[in-house]
Structure formats: structure tokens, C-alpha cells
Amino acid sequence: MTSSNTIDRREFIKVASAAGTGLVLAFYLPATADAAVDTSGGTFEPNVWLRIGTDNRVTITLSRSEMGQGIMTSMAMIVADELDADWKNVSVEQAIAHPKKYGSMSTGGSWSIRGHWDIWRKAGATARMMLLSAAAAQWKVEPSTCKTEPNVVLHSTGKKLSYGELASAAAALPVPTDVVLKDPSAFRYIGKRMKRLDTPAKVKGTAIFGIDIRRPGMLFASVEQSAVFGGKAVSHDATQALAIPGVVRVLPTAKGIAVVATSTWAAFQGREALKITWDEGQWATQSSESIWATFAELSKEPGTSGDKAGDALAALPAAAKTVEAIYRAPLLAHATMEPMNCTADVRTDGTCELWVPSQSPQAAQTEAARVLGVDVERVKVNTTLLGGGFGRRLAADYVTDAVQLSKELGKPVQVVWTREDDMQHDLYRPMTYNVFRGGLDAAGELIAWHHRIVGPNSRGLVTGGSKPPYAIPNYLVDYHLKEVGVPIGAWRAVGPTQNGWVVESFVDEMAHAAKKDPYEFRRALLANSPRLKRALEFAADKAKWGSKLPKGVGRGIAAVESFGSSVAEVAEVSVEDGKLRIHRIVVAVDCGPVVNPDTIEAQVESALVMTLTGMIKDEITIERGRVKQSNFDDHRLLTFEEMPKVEVYTIPSTEPVGGIGEPALPPAAPAICNAIFAASGIRIRTLPLGPDTLRKR
Amino acid sequence: MASITFVLNGKRTTVDVDSDTPLLWVLRDTLGLTATKYGCGEGICGSCTVLMDGEATRSCVTPVQLAEEKTIVTLEGLGAERLHALQEAWIEEEVPQCGYCQPGQIMTAAALLQANPKPSDKEIDEMMSSVLCRCGTYPRIKRAIKRAAQGGGQ
Ligand code: FES
Ligand code: FES
Numbered sequence: 001m002t003s004s005n006t007i008d009r010r011e012f013i014k015v016a017s018a019a020g021t022g023l024v025l026a027f028y029l030p031a032t033a034d035a036a037v038d039t040s041g042g043t044f045e046p047n048v049w050l051r052i053g054t055d056n057r058v059t060i061t062l063s064r065s066e067m068g069q070g071i072m073t074s075m076a077m078i079v080a081d082e083l084d085a086d087w088k089n090v091s092v093e094q095a096i097a098h099p100k101k102y103g104s105m106s107t108g109g110s111w112s113i114r115g116h117w118d119i120w121r122k123a124g125a126t127a128r129m130m131l132l133s134a135a136a137a138q139w140k141v142e143p144s145t146c147k148t149e150p151n152v153v154l155h156s157t158g159k160k161l162s163y164g165e166l167a168s169a170a171a172a173l174p175v176p177t178d179v180v181l182k183d184p185s186a187f188r189y190i191g192k193r194m195k196r197l198d199t200p201a202k203v204k205g206t207a208i209f210g211i212d213i214r215r216p217g218m219l220f221a222s223v224e225q226s227a228v229f230g231g232k233a234v235s236h237d238a239t240q241a242l243a244i245p246g247v248v249r250v251l252p253t254a255k256g257i258a259v260v261a262t263s264t265w266a267a268f269q270g271r272e273a274l275k276i277t278w279d280e281g282q283w284a285t286q287s288s289e290s291i292w293a294t295f296a297e298l299s300k301e302p303g304t305s306g307d308k309a310g311d312a313l314a315a316l317p318a319a320a321k322t323v324e325a326i327y328r329a330p331l332l333a334h335a336t337m338e339p340m341n342c343t344a345d346v347r348t349d350g351t352c353e354l355w356v357p358s359q360s361p362q363a364a365q366t367e368a369a370r371v372l373g374v375d376v377e378r379v380k381v382n383t384t385l386l387g388g389g390f391g392r393r394l395a396a397d398y399v400t401d402a403v404q405l406s407k408e409l410g411k412p413v414q415v416v417w418t419r420e421d422d423m424q425h426d427l428y429r430p431m432t433y434n435v436f437r438g439g440l441d442a443a444g445e446l447i448a449w450h451h452r453i454v455g456p457n458s459r460g461l462v463t464g465g466s467k468p469p470y471a472i473p474n475y476l477v478d479y480h481l482k483e484v485g486v487p488i489g490a491w492r493a494v495g496p497t498q499n500g501w502v503v504e505s506f507v508d509e510m511a512h513a514a515k516k517d518p519y520e521f522r523r524a525l526l527a528n529s530p531r532l533k534r535a536l537e538f539a540a541d542k543a544k545w546g547s548k549l550p551k552g553v554g555r556g557i558a559a560v561e562s563f564g565s566s567v568a569e570v571a572e573v574s575v576e577d578g579k580l581r582i583h584r585i586v587v588a589v590d591c592g593p594v595v596n597p598d599t600i601e602a603q604v605e606s607a608l609v610m611t612l613t614g615m616i617k618d619e620i621t622i623e624r625g626r627v628k629q630s631n632f633d634d635h636r637l638l639t640f641e642e643m644p645k646v647e648v649y650t651i652p653s654t655e656p657v658g659g660i661g662e663p664a665l666p667p668a669a670p671a672i673c674n675a676i677f678a679a680s681g682i683r684i685r686t687l688p689l690g691p692d693t694l695r696k697r
Numbered sequence: 698m699a700s701i702t703f704v705l706n707g708k709r710t711t712v713d714v715d716s717d718t719p720l721l722w723v724l725r726d727t728l729g730l731t732a733t734k735y736g737c738g739e740g741i742c743g744s745c746t747v748l749m750d751g752e753a754t755r756s757c758v759t760p761v762q763l764a765e766e767k768t769i770v771t772l773e774g775l776g777a778e779r780l781h782a783l784q785e786a787w788i789e790e791e792v793p794q795c796g797y798c799q800p801g802q803i804m805t806a807a808a809l810l811q812a813n814p815k816p817s818d819k820e821i822d823e824m825m826s827s828v829l830c831r832c833g834t835y836p837r838i839k840r841a842i843k844r845a846a847q848g849g850g851q
Contacts, residue, residue: 068795068832195791202796203787204780205732205772209797212731220726245698245715264735265722337736337744337797337831387734387797388831419737598791602837606794609833632741632829641822643835 013126013175022053022167023130025175027123048123049095050079052131056151056164058085063095063102064112065359066198067389068606069661070599071112073196075120077189077595078113082124082182085163086150087189092197097361097381106360108394108490110563110659113595117657125179127170134170135161150188184593193598198385210357210384211416213343218412219248221405222267224274225256225425228625229485230281233257240273250274251408253401254371260409264416271418283485283625288431291484291622292328295433295454299326303452303478307467310474315448319439322448323513325506327436328686329498330619332429332491333635338387339422340398344405345412346372352379352403357386359393367396371403390610391490395427423635424627427489428620430456432498436506439474444514446525449475451503457483464495465562465666468503469532470525486622492610493665496562500666501673501687504558508674509683518674519545519557531590531655532559535566538651539588543570552576553583554679558670565591565658569671575680578695580616582644582672590651591658597650600660604648607664613638615669619688703764705730706774716762720754721745723761724771732772732800736829743828746801746808747771753808753824772800775807783807786845794832801828806842815846 017024027048049061060079066072072092080090097105128148135153136143138161145156151163184190201207226232236257238250246266250259259270316322342364343355352372358364361381369376386393402415417425432455439448449472455462459481466477491497511521519540526533536559540546549555552574559568567590572583587604594600617636621628629635673684682694699716702709705728712727719738724730724747733756736744740758747756748770749763776784783806793799802825809816809824816824821842830838 068793070794195788196793198796199788199791199793202793202799203784203803204776205800207796208731209734211735212725214729214731263718263722263726265718265726268738335831337734337742337795337829339735386795388795390831416735419739602791602794602834605836606833609835610831613831631739632737633739637829637831638833638835639827639829640825640835640838642826643833646836 015171015175017171019171020168022051022164023127023171025050025123025127027119048119050083050123050127052127052163052167054164054167056089056162058083058090058163060090060092061095062092063105065107065361065383065386065389067107067359067386067393069603070196070596071107072198073194074113074595074599075116076197077194078117078120079124081187081189082121083128084148084150084188087194089151094383097365097383099362099365099376105362106394107389108359108391110565110661110663114564114657114659121181122179125181126176129176129179130170130173131163131166133173134166138169191594191597194596207385209338209387210343210355211338211341211387213355213384213414215343215345215412218343218414219260219262219409220264220267221258221260221401221413221415222264222271222418223253223256223258223401223415224271224276225421226278226280227424228278228280228284229487230283232279232281234277234279236277237275240275241270244270244273249409253404255401258401258405260405260413268418280625286485286625287623288621291431292433294482294484298454298480298482299433299435299452301480303454303480306463306477306479308476309472312448312450312474312476315474316437316439316450319448320442321440321513323438323509325436325509325685327434327502327505329432329434329501330614330687331431331486331621332614333423333426333620333629334388334390334392334491335423335635335637336388336390336392339419340417341415342399342402343412343414344368344399344402346403346407348410350374350378353382354379354399354402355382355384356399357384357393358396359386359389359391360396363394363396364399367399368403371400372407390492391494392426394490419632420630423630427487429491429497430458430461430488432462434502436502438506438510440510440514444516446470446472446510446514447474448472451477453477453479455479455481456486456488457481458488461488461490461495463499465499465560466495466503468507469529469561470507470522471528472525485625493562493662496560496666500558500560500562501669504560504667504670505673505684508556508670508677522557522559529561532561532566535559535568535588535590535651538649539568539570539586542588542647542649543572543586545570552679554675554677556671556674556676556678558667558674560663560666562663562666563659564656565589565660565663567663567667569667571671571675573672573675573679575676575682575694578692580676580689580694585644585646585668585671586649587646587664588649588651589660589664590653590655591660591663592653592655593657594650600650601648603660604664605646607662608646608668609638609643611665611668612642612644615672615687616689699762701761701765703766704768706770706777712761714761717760719757720747720759720761720764720769721756724756730771730773734797734800736798736801742798742801743805744798744801746804746828748804748808751808751811753805772803775803781807782845782848783810783841786841786848789844790837790841792834792837792841794834798828798830802830802838806838806845809842810846816842
């Protein structure tokens with residue numbers, strides 16, 4: 001929790017309100033190194049706005065996307081705490097996308113809090129100090145004799161003025177160049193279970209998601225894309241589609257053949273009636289099996305070296321005992337409940353406005369500008385609420401057609417993907433083929449580790465999180481990347497989700513091979529990773545690791561550090577009649593300072609549901625170059641009654657602030673798989689579990 | 698095209714649409730009531746659930762002609778006067794994450810409590826397992842339903 005309390009030279013704060021209208025502070029505080037903005041030309045591009053109205057309302061601009069992770073509330077809590085704002089007076093406004101001023105506006109990598117903790121605190125503290133100074137000036141007293149309570153400045157004599165009354169006077173003051181941040185013991189909101197600001201609208205039905213945008217005169221469109229990845233429409237017959245009442249136009253787009261209509265339903269109906277001839281392209285014979293065969297073949301050859309230490313290849317043959325195993329991580333879909341959609345309004349003056357549920361409004365802006373051949377400044381992007389993101393909405397592939405269609409039709413157009421489109425044209429979590437070899441010395445110490453990964457052509461997505469956190473004298477991660485014609489993308493927790501599973505499962509195999517307790521085995525190897533070690537110990541303690549379990553119940557443990565946080569999980573499961581029963585999952589989280597404990601618990605519960613869906617439900621498989629699954633009947637999600645009991649513990653921590661949207665996923669699958677092994681002796685090396693995987697062979 | 702009349706959130710409403718059009722799209726596109734959500738279009742996920750004469754009904758697979766002379770309640774109408782006990786419980790328990798499935802969850806729970814004001818855990822499980830949530834709000838939904846039921850339902 002290192003917070004410098006001075007405003008450095010790269011930072012700018014200005015008063016941006018007109019006289020008498022309250023206090024509007026515009027900040028430019030560099031979020032990250034990559035957010036360096038050139039201010040030398042005298043332009044000032046604020047990336048945090050904070051408005052204190054004469055009506056005593058506090059309005060904060062949010063430059064991140066709200067997709068269920070609670071950032072709208074957490075951000076407001078951080079600013080409001082330092083400002084000493086009254087929570088009931090606080091509201092949040094979504095920022096309009098800008099190519100530069102907010103730095104990257106992408107909401108991903110569990111970055112929102114850890115990337116803005118200091119900035120948001122300084123923004124609040126600066127405004128508070130100005131309000132306090134305005135009161136002191138009015139009372140002609142020393143600022144040190146004044147203090148703040150929610151939305152008021154108080155003097156030691158009992159005089160008080162509200163922030164609303166002070167806002168305009170504060171706006172006339174110079175902006176302080178250094179501010180004192182609160183001591184954590186003085187936090188009013190940070191660390192408390194604050195009510196989420198977005199909940200009431202979501203419960204009353206007034207929340208507006210991208211798919212809910214309605215514009216005057218708008219049309220709706222649905223686009224038939226090639227089922228086979230990389231295929232193209234050669235010709236189409238629109239006669240029957242055009243005969244459907246409500247269908248306005250049928251035309252080719254970048255993605256396929258679009259049916260534009262006066263309602264979503266008419267557009268969907270029109271699509272059913274389309275006749276299209278496809279050129280299926282080079283991937284038409286591809287299948288999951290052929291991809292696995294390609295990967296298996298490649299895995300026999302040495303790959304490109306990644307992380308390494310010592311000489312694993314020399315140490316392995318010299319080991320007293322070696323273990324080999326192959327793990328296959330499946331393709332997974334994001335399957336956000338709100339299917340991909342975008343509403344575009346391209347106007348005759350060449351400007352364009354988008355309403356889009358996006359994790360990267362700048363990507364949407366760039367894509368629209370590219371389609372139209374205009375500067376990004378001509379594209380205004382409104383970020384709506386997102387009905388789930390999980391990484392899918394970092395891309396802008398669902399923006400392209402909406403922009404083109406609006407331009408051609410001269411009206412606002414909403415493109416809505418059907419559930420089938422969404423399932424079959426996702427950017428999937430990559431499938432990976434993992435070959436492990438581990439070596440123990442005569443004392444059962446882990447002395448060699450070789451992990452060879454074969455996956456689709458994206459290094460970050462495939463190898464991220466594969467470096468073992470353990471002190472192994474000789475280790476090597478090498479990899480092959482191979483284009484297989486399946487689009488892949490960031491899936492919640494990205495590389496660490498599949499690599500966390502395989503690494504933590506194989507470490508477990510090594511512990512059992514060494515005839516050591518899997519918890520103690522890990523613990524001994526974590527001397528150089530004290531934060532992760534503490535999380536491991538915390539989880540083991542809460543789960544009473546080593547205590548007696550009922551017959552047939554097994555315990556498994558796993559710990560992974562990702563996105564700035566350390567998380568360890570212990571699962572207790574039994575296998576009865578070939579069926580997995582999860583009795584309990586204990587999760588210990590070290591994410592540094594806790595902003596909203598309720599949100600942390602919600603994110604962990606969510607991580608468990610997402611992991612279990614990927615473990616016990618359906619993967620994505622490829623047949624004849626296309627995705628076999630199409631809807632929630634053949635790609636099932638975990639259901640209400642399948643939800644296990646999850647206990648979440650946050651570890652009191654003085655570590656730097658970490659993420660929470662993703663880090664609980666990576667240890668979940670291995671903790672459960674390791675528990676399955678403890679309960680049944682069956683080692684899970686392929687996910688998802690098939691119907692017979694857990695039957696004793 | 699056909700003229701179809703029903704009582705929607707307490708108001709007599711007439712629409713002129715193709716009688717096969719799913720009620721979901723009549724609500725969303727014709728009437729502009731967007732709380733009811735499209736999730737799968739096949740009756741699988743429950744996001745589109747509304748109350749039709751008090752029954753939880755999947756509007757994506759319900760042709761609007763079946764709504765003729767029926768009483769329809771959507772989430773917009775459930776707490777129009779005063780928040781429904783479930784909506785209050787939902788806020789208390791901080792149920793929603795992304796929120797997209799929540800209209801279907803709340804309407805399904807409303808049908809459950811209407812028929813059975815004190816459901817057992819098993820009855821809650823059975824009814825609610827038909828509504829999917831990708832964000833994993835299930836434990837909170839369960840707590841919220843119990844909280845609302847303890848308060849006497851409505
Ligand atoms: S949209 Fe109706 S059940 Fe899924
Ligand atoms: S809250 Fe996001 S799908 Fe349920």
C-alpha cells in the first residue's frame with residue numbers, strides 16, 4: 001500500500017467549473033506508464049473528473065466498464081472516502097470514450113482498482129483539502145482548526161458549512177500541490193460492506209444494457225456468419241427473407257450476410273429464410289481430434305524456451321524418480337448472458353455515435369473509425385452496462401457490422417447476435433496440450449520440472465501463468481504455438497486459468513510421488529514466495545488441513561498468484577457412483593487492502609461457478625471446422641442446485657493492492673481435481689469431466 | 698398481422714403484430730419494455746421470464762397470441778407502486794453482478810412465492826435451477842428468496 005502523498009510533476013489538476021457553479025476538478029494523473037499523455041502543447045486532458053455541485057451532490061466519472069465486478073461502487077468508495085463525501089450524495093457517471101486522456105480504458109486483467117488506487121485517492125483528497133481551505137478562508141481561521149465530516153466542513157467552534165455551500169468558493173482557490181492521504185484507520189467506506197450503486201436499477205428493471213438501447217427510427221439487424229471459421233459467403237438469395245414482414249434490406253457485410261428489419265424478431269426470422277452459398281475455406285476439415293493430434297505430434301519436438309532455471313533437461317535423467325503426465329485443457333466459451341451487440345448511428349455529417357457494452361470502448365471507437373475511414377474523434381462511444389464480459393468484450397468484432405449497416409441504411413442500427421452466433425463466434429479460451437516431466441531426488445525433493453505447452457498461436461494466452469512459483473533448482477517451460485483456425489481470446493483469468501490448473505495438479509502428482517503431504521510439499525517449496533505461502537497456510541488453517549474427514553471424502557489444495565493477488569483454495573469432495581459431490585470449498589484471498597468485502601466474496605463465488613462450469617459441464621469442440629455447441633442445451637452452465645458451499649476469507653494484508661475479478665479462478669480447478677484424487681485415486685488430466693471419468697476403472 | 702389485447706403491468710394494452718411473434722420481442726421492440734431479457738431464445742435459460750396469469754412463463758417461446766386476454770407482469774411492473782419483497786431482499790443481499798439474468802431470476806422467484814409463500818430449500822432449488830446465471834449469483838439468490846419468504850412474501 002505505497003501511496004505517495006505528493007502530486008508529482010507529471011500530474012495536473014485544474015479547476016474546470018465556471019464561476020458560481022460548484023467545484024469541478026479535472027485531474028490528469030498518469031494511470032500507468034503507458035498512459036503518458038503529452039501535455040506540452042498546452043492541452044489538458046483530464047482522466048478523472050470530480051464534481052461537487054452547489055446542491056451538495058458529488059458526481060464522479062468512471063472510465064472503466066461495469067460488468068458485474070462492482071467497479072462503479074468500489075471506485076466511488078475510494079474517491080468518496082478521501083473526499084469525506086456523504087455516501088448518499090454520491091453518484092457515478094460513465095465516461096465517454098476518449099482515445100488518450102484516460103490512458104487505456106480497457107477493463108481487464110483485474111486492473112481497475114490496482115491501477116487506480118492511488119489516483120482515485122488523490123483526487124478525493126485534493127477536493128477535500130480545497131473545500132476545507134474555502135471554509136477556513138470564509139471563517140478567517142487556520143485550516144488546521146477545521147475538519148471534515150461527510151459533506152461538511154466543521155470548525156472547532158462548531159461552525160459548519162456544507163460542501164455544496166463551499167463548492168463555488170473552493171473552485172476559486174489554487175489547487176494544492178500536495179495532499180495528505182488518510183491513514184487506513186480513518187477510512188469511512190473502504191473496507192466496509194457498502195451497498196452497490198448499480199443494484200437498485202438492476203433489481204427494478206431500469207438498468208440499461210447494450211441490447212436495451214432504443215433510438216428514434218432505429219432498425220435491428222442479424223448477421224449470418226460462416227459457420228466454418230474463415231469461410232466466406234459466395235452468393236446469397238434474399239427473396240424469401242425479404243418476404244418476411246418487417247425485413248427491410250438484406251446485404252453483405254464484413255462478417256457475412258445481414259438482414260435488417262424493424263424488429264429483432266423479424267431480423268432473426270429473415271435470417272432463417274436466407275439461402276447462402278459458402279466458400280468454407282481452409283479449415284473446413286478441422287476437428288478437435290485433429291487439433292489434439294497436431295498438438296501431440298508437435299509436443300514431441302523441443303519448443304521455444306520460456307521461463308527456466310538451472311538445466312532441467314540434464315537434471316531429469318539423473319533424478320532418482322521421474323513422473324510424466326499429459327494434461328489437456330479444453331476450449332471454453334465466454335457465453336456472457338447478454339449476447340454480443342452494438343448500436344451505431346452514423347450521421348450524414350460523417351460523425352458516428354455508438355452504444356456498446358464494451359470492456360474496451362477505445363477498441364470500439366478505433367474499429368468504427370476504421371470502418372468509416374474517419375478520425376477517432378468523429379466517433380462518440382457510450383459505454384452501457386455489460387451483461388457479462390469475462391474478457392469477451394475486450395474485442396470489437398461485434399462493432400464492425402453495426403457501423404457499416406448504419407452508414408448504408410442511414411439510420412441507427414442495432415446488431416444483435418443470437419445465442420447461437422455468440423456461442424459459435426466467440427474468441428475462445430485456447431485449448432492446450434501440456435506434457436510434464438518432474439524429477440525427485442532420493443530424499444523426495446523436487447529437483448527438476450519440464451513443462452512443454454502446445455497451443456494456438458498466441459504466446460500470452462497460451463503460456464501466461466506457466467512459470468512455477470516453487471523453488472525448483474532446474475525447471476524449463478517450453479512451448480509450440482500453432483495456428484489452428486479457431487479464434488481465441490482472453491477468457492477470465494487468461495493464461496493462469498489453464499496453467500494454474502495444470503501446474504497445481506502436476507505439483508500434486510509430484511507430492512504424491514514423493515510420498516509427502518501435498519500441503520507440506522508445496523509449503524516447503526514456497527520459501528521465496530512469502531505472500532503465496534501465507535495464503536496457502538491461511539487456507540489450510542481455515543480448512544483444518546490434516547483433520548479427519550468422513551470416509552470417502554478427500555481434500556485437495558492449490559495456490560496461485562495472479563493479477564497481483566495470492567489465492568489458495570482447499571476443496572473437500574467425494575465421488576459416489578461416478579458422480580462428483582463438492583462438500584466445501586475454502587478460499588483464502590490476499591488482495592492487499594480490501595475495498596468492498598462483499599464484492600470480494602461475490603467475485604470469488606462467481607469464480608467458482610465459472611470454474612465449475614468449465615470442469616463439469618460442456619467444453620467447446622470443433623467438428624468440420626465449426627463449433628459443435630450452439631446454445632445452453634449443448635453448452636450447459638452450472639445450475640442453482642449444483643452450486644457448492646464456498647467460504648471466503650480475506651487475509652489481513654499490508655501487501656500492494658491486487659485484483660479480485662480473476663485471481664480466484666486459477667486455484668479452483670486444481671484444488672477440486674486434487675481432492676478428487678485424494679477421494680478416489682483418479683487423477684484428472686483432461687477437462688471437462690466426461691460422464692464416465694469418475695467411474696472406477 | 699393481428700390485434701392482440703392483454704393487461705400488461707396493470708394496463709390494458711393492444712398491439713398489432715404477427716400473432717406468432719414471441720411475447721419477448723413484442724415487449725422489448727414493440728412496447729419498449731426492455732427489462733425482460735433475451736438469453737437463448739429457446740426456453741432454456743429463463744432470462745425472459747414474465748408472469749402470465751401468475752405463472753412463470755418464458756416469453757421467448759410464447760407466441761403473443763397466447764397472451765390474448767391474459768395478465769402479464771414484467772419486472773418493470775412488479776414493484777411499480779412499491780418494491781416487491783423480493784426486490785427489497787435482492788437489494789439487501791446484493792444479489793446482482795452483471796444483472797442481465799436478474800429480471801428472469803426475480804420473476805421466477807415471484808411466481809414461486811406466489812404459489813408457495815414458504816418454500817423449502819428443495820423447492821427453491823427445483824424452481825430456481827431452471828434459470829441460468831453466468832456470473833454465479835446463485836447463493837445470494839437463495840438467501841434473498843429466504844429473506845423475502847421470511848418477511849411473509851407478498
Ligand atoms: S431467452 Fe427465453 S429462456 Fe432463454
Ligand atoms: S448476474 Fe450476470 S448472468 Fe446473472
